[in-house]
Amino acid sequence: MSLTGTRENVLRTPGGLSVNYxxxxxxxxxxxxxxxxxxxxxxxxSGEYPMAPGxxxxxxxxxxxxxxxxxxxxxxxxxxxxALLVGASLGLCGAVFQAVVRNPLGSPDILGFTNGAAxxxxxxxxxxxxxxxxxxxxxxxxxxVTGALIYxxxxxxxxxxxxxxxxxxxxxxxxxxxxxxxxxxxxxxxASRAVLWMTxxxxxxxxxxxxxxxxxxxxxxxxxxxxxxRALRMMEMGDDAACALGVRVERTRLALLxxxxxxxxxxxxxxxxxxxxxxxxxQLARRLTRTPGPNLLPSLCMGAALLICADLVAQRAFGEHQxxxxxxxxxxxxxxxxxxxxxxxxxxxx
Numbered sequence: 001m002s003l004t005g006t007r008e009n010v011l012r013t014p015g016g017l018s019v020n021y022x023x024x025x026x027x028x029x030x031x032x033x034x035x036x037x038x039x040x041x042x043x044x045x046s047g048e049y050p051m052a053p054g055x056x057x058x059x060x061x062x063x064x065x066x067x068x069x070x071x072x073x074x075x076x077x078x079x080x081x082x083a084l085l086v087g088a089s090l091g092l093c094g095a096v097f098q099a100v101v102r103n104p105l106g107s108p109d110i111l112g113f114t115n116g117a118a119x120x121x122x123x124x125x126x127x128x129x130x131x132x133x134x135x136x137x138x139x140x141x142x143x144x145v146t147g148a149l150i151y152x153x154x155x156x157x158x159x160x161x162x163x164x165x166x167x168x169x170x171x172x173x174x175x176x177x178x179x180x181x182x183x184x185x186x187x188x189x190x191a192s193r194a195v196l197w198m199t200x201x202x203x204x205x206x207x208x209x210x211x212x213x214x215x216x217x218x219x220x221x222x223x224x225x226x227x228x229x230r231a232l233r234m235m236e237m238g239d240d241a242a243c244a245l246g247v248r249v250e251r252t253r254l255a256l257l258x259x260x261x262x263x264x265x266x267x268x269x270x271x272x273x274x275x276x277x278x279x280x281x282x283q284l285a286r287r288l289t290r291t292p293g294p295n296l297l298p299s300l301c302m303g304a305a306l307l308i309c310a311d312l313v314a315q316r317a318f319g320e321h322q323x324x325x326x327x328x329x330x331x332x333x334x335x336x337x338x339x340x341x342x343x344x345x346x347x348x349x350x
């Protein structure tokens with residue numbers, strides 16, 4: 001049994017390493033991953049030159065003709081990979097923030113980190129044109145500066161979840177005004193590009209847009225899952241209990257917040273500030289797994305499934321008029337947020 005009373009299985013390797021896992025959480029994560037991959041195949045087959053799923057799979061395996069290979073590998077696969085990685089990144093960082101603040105509203109959209117990344121990226125777009133590397137650097141800088149300010153303002157003999165949420169809400173309001181001001185001061189061409197980017201869009205994504213996020217996830221995802229996952233589960237029982245079990249609470253919390261902020265920034269650089277995926281993915285994962293704790297891996301897989309499915313809807317549901325993926329996630333996620341607030345109010349938590 002785990003410390004939270006949820007049944008776990010233990011996998012032991014010949015070298016003496018043991019890994020705890022929850023069968024239902026593993027099943028949910030696997031199901032979300034399969035759904036994401038199936039949706040990815042259909043998304044690659046969408047467009048002016050439609051392809052059947054079988055043709056897509058054969059082309060991905062290197063058995064398609066040169067025309068199909070060019071369409072799949074150079075035009076459509078980068079967009080799909082971006083959707084999968086951005087969704088996975090947002091799902092994971094959403095689970096981290098909600099566990100750290102112990103509040104279902106602990107999302108980077110609400111805490112202000114997404115708007116901070118957007119402000120940094122907008123400055124780069126207006127000042128330097130916004131190449132992939134510069135955009136990633138601007139988004140990371142904006143998110144890190146915003147995260148540091150929010151952490152400093154919310155600190156008072158420790159970090160309290162509701163105080164961080166309240167400071168984050170204020171920061172979101174301020175940064176929304178700053179971003180709107182930056183757009184109004186830009187030229188018509190830069191402003192049009194910035195508005196589309198602010199909505200959250202996967203149009204025209206290439207491998208250069210994918211690489212900064214992919215490299216960041218190679219470093220940050222193992223750090224969160226393997227380096228801090230167990231400590232995060234203990235911290236959900238309370239700081240005193242976690243300290244009694246040997247967890248360095250403030251150091252772990254700061255490391256997790258830093259990793260989450262970087263994931264948000266790199267995701268924003270790759271696809272713009274896609275809204276509400278980080279809020280909904282961890283909540284849906286927890287309801288499906290029916291287990292307490294942060295559910296990091298199921299949230300990661302759920303985020304990937306949500307965003308690639310939203311992109312598939314954006315491409316196919318409105319005929320020839322494709323919508324930015326952020327419109328779909330905003331409508332669905334906004335409705336979920338209203339439902340979540342009503343549920344929290346009935347439960348007397350807000």
